Amino acid sequence: MDRITKLKDFLQANPRDSFLKHALALEYIKFEDDRTAREIFEEILTQDPGYIGSYYHLAKLLERTGDTNAAIQWYEKGMEAAKKAGDNHAFGELRSAHEELTF
Template identity: 50%
Template sequence: MDRIEQIKTFLKDTPNDAFLNYALATEYVALGDDNQALTIFLKLVNDQPNYFATYYHIGKLYERVGEEVKAESAYKKGLEVTKRLGEKHANGELRGAFEELTF
C-alpha cells in the first residue's frame, strides 16, 4: 500500500485530523497533483485555520502555479495566525517566504 492509500485509510477513522489531511496534501504536492493538494489545503485553511503549517505550503503551491497574489494572501494569513499563537519559528519561515515573494 502506498503512502496516499495509507493516509486515506487512517482518515476513514479520523476524517478531520489536521495532520493527516496535511500529510495527504503534501503527498499530492510531491506527485505534482496540484489540484488535489490545493483542494485539501483549502479545506484545512477553512476548517482548521489554526493549523499554521498549511499556510506556508499553500503559499508555495500558489507560487508554483503562478498565483502570486494568492500566495501573498496565504503568507499574510499565516503570519497573523502564527503571531497570535506565538509560533515564532513558523512565523519566521512565513516571513521569509513572504519577503522573498514581495521584495
C-alpha cells in the same frame, strides 16, 4: 499499499485530522497533483485555521504555480495565525517567504 491509500484509510477513521490531511496534501504534491493538494490545504485552513504549517505549504504551491497574489494572501494569513498562536519560528519562515515574493 502506497502512502496516499494509507493516509486515506486513516482519514476514514479520523476525517477531521489536520495532520493526516496535511500529510496527504504533501503526497499529492509529490505526484504533481497540485489541484488536489490545494483543495486539501484550503480545507484544512477553513476547518482548522490554527494549523500553521499548511499556510506555508499552500502559499509555496501557489507561488510555484504562478498564483502570486493568492500566495501573498496566504503568507499574510499564515503570519497572522502564527503571531496569534505565538509561533515565532513559523512566523519567521512565513515572513521570509513573503518578503522574498514581495520585494
